[in-house]
Amino acid sequence: MINKLLHGEWIHRILNPAVSEIQLHAKLQQARQNMPMPVFWLLGKTQSGKSSVIQALTGSSRAEIGQGFRACTRQSAVYDFPNEDSAFLRFLDTKGLGEADYDPSEDMAWCRSQAHLLMVVVKAMDHELDGVLSATRTIRAVHPEWPVLVIQTCLHEGYPSKASNHPQPYPFAEDRLDMRCPADLARSISVQRQHFKALGAQFVAVDLTRVEDGYQPVHYGLEALWEAIEAALPLGLRHMLLQNRLQSGQLNDVYAQHAYPHVMGYAVSAGLLAMTPVPAAGMPLVIALQGKMFHSIASIYGLSLTKRSVYEVVSAVGVGGIGIGFGARELAKLIPGWGSLISGLSTAAITYALGMTLCFYYAQTQQGHAFSAKMLKTVYQEQLQCGRELLKARFTQNPGS
Ligand SMILES: Nc1nc2c(ncn2[C@@H]2O[C@H](COP(=O)(O)OP(=O)(O)OP(=O)(O)O)[C@@H](O)[C@H]2O)c(=O)[nH]1
Ligand SMILES: [Mg+2]
Structure with missing residues (x-):
């Protein structure tokens, strides 16, 4: 009986959130102070x-990045990925560096407790580095705790001829520029x-490069780049970002690919909300966020979010779905500290699984395929497992610590 009530309430709240957008936004900001976005x-x-x-x-x-940037200081812009609402990763782009006497203090003030990894981007054949070096030095002096990763780009500008392709295997690992690396480039x-x-x-x-440049692979060194990022900041971001390109089978349609990072972002936010000590308000906030996620997925599929779709997905998942969330919250009270991490991860994984199940639901509906509640339940269970794996590192490592 209680289960049934909870269930009905959940569906109702997904469609009619009990908290306003403003409240939700404010609570999220608060939650992010405890566990900042990388x-x-x-x-x-x-x-x-x-x-x-x-x-x-x-x-x-390129277009998405271009449109996604918003100015945050006089010389810098910020890009929240995948967008402001569902962001789980933020990029700060400093525009002023091309100009003489770039002073990073304003950007540093904006970043204060925000930046977690300083990526210094230089063309591999560029030797006018004074501006970048002095900015890096200034930032480093104030924030010695931020790892610095120098990304040397446009390697082919140092290849002996336009016809040269990338050296394989990758010879640019640190301090081991081997013989396959073209001499001029190696020196530079x-x-x-x-x-x-x-x-x-x-x-x-x-x-x-871009596909039209004709180099293979198009993103040469990306593997090494991810390794360096994960070594500097072990948050599991690589898996969180790459999973969308690895999804197979029924969740492989372009809409699901597009929805994936949004689902991931809402899942992280839901987990953060669940971890924040806001007595009694926790669950309505999480459900309001899940509601936002459902609307966002529906709009990606170009379909409207009907009561029926919410009902079918939530029913298939069963009260067990939210039950885990409630159970973990109870647990959290018993084991302070650890409990809240479990609760955060569980809520994030549940939200992730719900989102991906809704993607499956819409994909099947759109393509006119028949599906059963049992199939939805199977997808949910699989995605719950997957969500736990993908989000584990994010909820056990704090970028702020
Ligand atoms: N081949 C190759 N081209 C690159 C690489 N990085 C950037 N480019 C090209 O260089 C140009 C500038 O790259 P962007 O990534 O837009 O550089 P940016 O630093 O964001 O430039 P601004 O936003 O104007 O400051 C584009 O045409 C890219 O395609 C690289 O590693 N290899
Ligand atoms: Mg740019």
Whole structure:
């Protein structure tokens, strides 16, 4: 009986949230103070390849990145991925570096407790590095705790001829520029690394080309870039970002691919809300956020969110779905600290699984395929498992710590 009531209430609240957008936004801000969103600060001259790095890491298109940036200081802009509402990763792009006497203090003030990884982007053959070096030095002096990753781009500009393809296997691993690396390029890369070494930097060399450039692979060195990021900041971001390109089978349609990072973002936010000590208000907030996620998925599929669709998905999942969330919250009271992490991860995984199940539901509906409640339940169970795996690192490592 209680289960049935809870169930009905859940469906009702998804469609009619008990909290306003403003309240939800305020609570999320509060939750993020305890567990801040990871921020990558991209520092580099104009045209050094900053947007290309974002593109390669997130899979966003140039247009999406261009539209997604909003100014945050006089010289910098911020890009929340996948968007402001469902962001789980933030990029800061410093525009002013091309100009003489760039003073990073305003950007630093804005970043204060925000940046977690300083990515210095330089073209591999560029030797006018004074501006970038001095900005890095200033930032480093104030924030020695931020890891510095120097990303050396546009490698092919140092290849002996236009016809040369990328050297394989990848010869640019730190301090081991081997014989396959073209001589001019190797020299240039080493000189750059010497300059930044005193600043405690790590290095990675990439060539993030466009398909029409004709190089293979298009994103050369991306693997090494991810390894360097994960080593500096072990938050599991690589899996959280790449899963959308690895989804197979029934969740492989373009809409699901597009919805995936949004689902991930809402899942992280729901987990954060569940972890924040806001007595009694926790669950309505989480459900309001799930409601927002449902609306967002529906609009990606170009379908409207009907009571029926919510009912079918939530019914198939069963009260067991939210039961885990409630159970974990109870547990959280018994085991302070640990409990809230379990609760955060559980709520995030449940939200993730719900979102992906709704994607499956819409994909099947759209393609006119028959499906049963049992199938929905199976998808949910699989995605719950998957969500737990994907989000585990995010909820056990705090970028702020
Ligand atoms: N081949 C190759 N081209 C690159 C690489 N990085 C950037 N480019 C190209 O260089 C140009 C500038 O790259 P962006 O990523 O837009 O550089 P940016 O630093 O964001 O530039 P601004 O936003 O203007 O400051 C584009 O035409 C890219 O396609 C790279 O690693 N290899
Ligand atoms: Mg750019």
